[in-house]
Amino acid sequence: MSAVMDFAAWRGRARALLAAGVAPQDAQWGSADDLFGGGGPEHGTHTSAARISGKLLAMLEQAACHRSEDRWAFLYRVLWRWQQGQRDVMSAADEDGARLHAMVKTVRREAHKMHAFLRFRERPEDAGAPRFIAWFEPEHDVLRDAAAHFAQRMGRHSWLIATPQGCAVWDGACLAYGPPLPREACEARDSGEALWLAYYRSTFNPARLNPDALTMHMPVRYWKNLPEAPLIPAMLSEAASGASRLAQAGAVGARGGKAIALDAEKAMPPRALPHTLDDCRRCPLWRNATQAVPGCGPARAPLMLVGEQPGDQEDLAGQPFVGPAGRLLDDAFARAGIGRDEVYLTNAVKHFKWEARGKRRLHRTPAQQEAAACRAWLEQELAQVQPRVVVALGATALASLLGTEARLNDLRGVPVQSGGRLVIPAWHPAYVLRLPDREAQAAAFDDIVRVLRQAQALATDTHR
Template sequence: MNPRAQVASFEEWRDAARGFVAAGLAPHEIDWSDQGDEPGLFAGDESLQVPPAQPAALQVSRELIGLLQAASCYRAPDRWAFLYRVLWRWSHGDRVVLSAADEDGMRLHMMAKTVHREEHRMHAFLRFRERPHDAGDPRFVAWYEPEHDVLHDAATHFSRRMGKTTWLIATPHGNVSWDGAQLHFGPPGNMRVDDAGDIGEALWLAYYRSTFNPARLNTDAMEMHMPVRYWKNMPESRLIPDLVSKASAGAQRIAQAREVGRREGAVIGIAPADAQPKREEPTSLDQCRRCELWERATQGVPGSGPGDARIMLVGEQPGDQEDLAGQAFVGPAGKLLDDVFAQAGLRRDTVYLTNAVKHFRWEPRGKRRLHKTPDQRHINACNYWLEHEIAGIVPRVVVALGATALKSLMHTSKVTLNSMLGKPVQHEGRWIVTTYHPSYVLRVPDEKIRESAFADMVRALQTAQRLAAEEAVGPT
């Protein structure tokens, strides 16, 4: 029987998870649930003894801790089990779990982002009502219905904003009060916030009505920034239907006529690229003007290799010699790549070679042209050409040589080279194998690091051959 862990907070989950990791319990061996009425943290197999985790036994990055803590507020039946799966993968060296390209990583980022958005909306849409001065504490009360468990973090925000003024926030799942010095959390109470008198509400409604500008009314934008589901607990929402109706009936036109003559006009800034008319996509690299790199490059450098190659290698960009010759990997990096091919037992003429960026980006240094790493905008612009090559070749395995190629293939700037080394992943129907770019091996000064990087490149090509062969044979 699997041990069952009942937790009520991130802190309880963290302590339990550390013990389970130290005990070597895999995610499928634990049944997680939110804590119910039963006291205690563990239930089920009472004989299970989970050793406490040593302080240095589990090293977790600050980024992962932040994501786990935020995602723990996301209301989902499997949230604790999911968070433990993420932690388990991390503890076993699987750093890809933090990547948005990973299935678990994508969900983790989505949960954290949703919670942060809900917390921001609570800051914006919660409305306190002031009680009569003779009613005692708390002076202000509010009712709010969050979609996720953001009450704790939001309470800290309001305690800073309200100073020593006492208040209470009630929600369907609990409440929090501030006595001017300390926060007090408790279960849902019976207090009816709607019954509390508000001596300042009439003033607020008059202010809201006077600042409503019918000439600038955009109901779609208003509902996007202030979703309708929050309106029922906002006093000003009672005014909105009437104000919108009057605007549609002519107040908008009247306000425009009265104000338009008083304005001198405004200059609206717009990026030059956005002001250009839409043009047809280029049909060849010679016609490409998708970014400014073509202006200083000798020519665009396309990929080369068999049209039915099972393996495609994607580098960063052409170098000085590639720019002059118009061919990929013919300079020093290409010669080192030939050595890698030889060590891996792979013939160069069976592989399709190309780059993520097709024009040479450089800066002058005396009479020399020195390589300059492409920006993300260059990667995005040239992804048009790379996608055309992939669609035409249909490789079974694509080897990303360096970070620029990896970002282009994964369509994100957040993925890192180190997190993907030695970990092939399937992406958009093909395998992605990541390794170093040959130029890194050429320029790294440390001999041991250089030898290690060269060996990693050899292993990557061997892995690519194995995966390509398995894809060709198919499942047995």
């Protein structure tokens, strides 16, 4: 059928046929320019209005999007029967009614698939309008339905949707339709696509994989135009080769149950270390943290400071010691004559553990298991930086460096040989901020300064 043939054209010609009393078997549906072949009224013939129900009109309009070869003749037969008083033509129990319902259902399903599986790509800012472009290959003529849907969803962002049959353009205010465009014209390098792929992969749950349901809800014919489709075969393969069992075990382990006292090392089965800190899932803290906070400082530093964990501001900034405790530590550096850029700063635990208190996120001390899960990252930093002296700020850092038997009150300010380096325990700056009176705060602050001076002297002593 010609590209100019649409429901509006069919509707006008069908009304003319009805007015002329042309039965369905006598109407020959040819091209759009000769719609009635030799069996219709002349152009310009006066026609009377055909009265039908709003529900039937809506069904006819939707069924007109179905790409069956005889759709226009079939729709006219339904319309003719309605005008003859055969109201059962709308019933699914009627032969024509059943086909009409099936066509409408198929078109609606295809429109839903287009809503779900159309992927916009954002063009570079200097490329001009439209800002977003997409290519889709629908089985039926659902472009107008999809265009109205995305015009509502995308607001004032301009976009273009192209199909092999035509295209729709939205400028932020008005919809327009045009002829088909080549697929190559709709390709764009979207800088945000990598983020979408990472999100798609992270939400994949191999434990709940059902390949039959997957291909039923997302038929393979749509995959070639989906940016995430290349990931699917590998994820299916991984799930089939054991990832589903691992994921199921993790889900079962996360359920609440009776607590059993067990040593932290034995409670954690051996697992390979992730490639990057952002990928670390060795304990649950990553779920509620904004990001992992790695250490920072010189690649090789004679002096390293290890704190407990990131705080609220560190969690947001992605850097250690930038909050109130970090500012107090800067004051201690200044008093001790140490430049912050000379020291490697890190934490024993890399994710922020907190609890909500109104609108605030309040610090919670990491559990032994959580500190043990992060120990591999601390050992990696120690191996890379190779400090001569490490200052353990607080009990959690001390336990991570010397073991849980070490006590801060007993060892504070005392150098301890461990792993070829000296470890000196000190108060954590946050402890100073929590003290109730100024005198106690001043004494604890002076103690930190004394340990820093001691550590700096030992780190730079070339005779040691």
